[in-house]
Amino acid sequence: MEKLSEIKEAFNREKGSVSDLNDLRQFRARYIGKRGAITELLKSLSALPKEERPRAGKQINELKKFIEAELKALEADLKSRQARKELQKDLLDITLPGKFVPPGSYHPVSQVLQEIIDIFVTMGFSVEEGPEVELDYYNFEALNIPKDHPARDMQDTFYVKTETRDDLIVSDVVLRTHTSPVQIRGMEKRTPPLRFIAPGKVYRCDSDVSHTPMFHQVEGLMVGEDVTFADLKGVLEVFVHHLFGPDTPVRFRPSYFPFTEPSAEVDIGCILCGGEGCRVCKGTGWLEVLGSGMVHPKVFEAVGYDTERYRGFAFGMGVERLAMLKYGIDDIRLFFENDLRFLRQF
Numbered sequence: 001m002e003k004l005s006e007i008k009e010a011f012n013r014e015k016g017s018v019s020d021l022n023d024l025r026q027f028r029a030r031y032i033g034k035r036g037a038i039t040e041l042l043k044s045l046s047a048l049p050k051e052e053r054p055r056a057g058k059q060i061n062e063l064k065k066f067i068e069a070e071l072k073a074l075e076a077d078l079k080s081r082q083a084r085k086e087l088q089k090d091l092l093d094i095t096l097p098g099k100f101v102p103p104g105s106y107h108p109v110s111q112v113l114q115e116i117i118d119i120f121v122t123m124g125f126s127v128e129e130g131p132e133v134e135l136d137y138y139n140f141e142a143l144n145i146p147k148d149h150p151a152r153d154m155q156d157t158f159y160v161k162t163e164t165r166d167d168l169i170v171s172d173v174v175l176r177t178h179t180s181p182v183q184i185r186g187m188e189k190r191t192p193p194l195r196f197i198a199p200g201k202v203y204r205c206d207s208d209v210s211h212t213p214m215f216h217q218v219e220g221l222m223v224g225e226d227v228t229f230a231d232l233k234g235v236l237e238v239f240v241h242h243l244f245g246p247d248t249p250v251r252f253r254p255s256y257f258p259f260t261e262p263s264a265e266v267d268i269g270c271i272l273c274g275g276e277g278c279r280v281c282k283g284t285g286w287l288e289v290l291g292s293g294m295v296h297p298k299v300f301e302a303v304g305y306d307t308e309r310y311r312g313f314a315f316g317m318g319v320e321r322l323a324m325l326k327y328g329i330d331d332i333r334l335f336f337e338n339d340l341r342f343l344r345q346f
């Protein structure tokens with residue numbers, strides 16, 4: 001009897017310092033575990049005289065039940081306390097103002113590029129893509145750019161090293177210097193009539209206020225049995241009037257490209273001075289916006305088209321240059337510095 005009340009007293013005393021489920025496990029073991037106080041008491045019953053055993057056994061069992069009930073209540077209490085703690089950890093104050101995530105926007109070059117694409121798609125052109133790492137054949141040879149043409153000069157073209165022979169770097173792989181190789185790839189895949197544009201990145205070893213080593217071009221090509229220079233003029237005039245406004249003056253100026261004959265450069269009346277003559281148009285009143293011409297028969301020969309049957313025109317333009325003119329930007333490098341004060345204006 002004495003032992004029983006000692007155990008009960010100890011139990012009640014220790015109960016208060018059980019602060020988590022781990023404590024509880026040890027606490028339980030001390031009383032009703034294999035070596036626990038109650039278990040030991042039950043084992044010692046056999047040492048009592050026979051007639052005392054039932055009464056003592058009953059009392060021990062009562063204490064055991066009391067302890068078990070207490071432990072159960074304690075466990076429930078500890079668990080709910082822990083759950084409350086967890087909840088508190090990610091307590092959310094829904095009255096706080098939300099975090100502002102500013103919406104992104106398209107880069108000005110992407111915006112102008114998309115505008116250009118839309119204008120040509122409206123005129124029935126599809127969109128074609130080609131590789132930026134290109135074979136010499138597509139970038140130069142098939143476009144009637146002979147081996148000694150200045151456009152092949154090491155200063156302009158980035159060559160990709162492919163093999164070394166006798167200390168001499170021989171490479172037939174380049175970073176494309178224009179989008180014109182896509183003309184060749186596009187024609188190889190089709191038979192006329194056809195019309196497509198080819199937007200994309202091009203690379204030239206050049207860097208100053210109006211040149212960056214990488215920039216964007218949009219190429220265009222239309223081939224058929226009765227495509228004429230008048231079609232070239234019509235399509236490009238419509239294009240310029242959409243991009244720069246319907247009252248923009250346009251002129252075609254004779255020029256030279258190895259892959260077109262005749263060739264023409266397209267100028268628009270200077271956006272900044274309205275044709276009076278200023279620093280940007282170098283006093284001429286005109287700004288050059290794109291190159292164009294009738295596809296050279298040598299180019300048709302390279303793709304196996306009948307030069308008697310087909311005629312075509314091609315054109316190419318620099319997207320950054322058009323974006324600079326459209327928005328009055330005087331340094332091309334602004335497009336690639338990622339200064340938010342600049343980008344946020346678009």
Ligand code: PHE
Nearest residue numbers: 178180257291292314315316
């Ligand atoms: N490929 C020429 C350039 O990069 C542009 C051009 C394309 C000119 C098609 C005429 C015809 O300057």
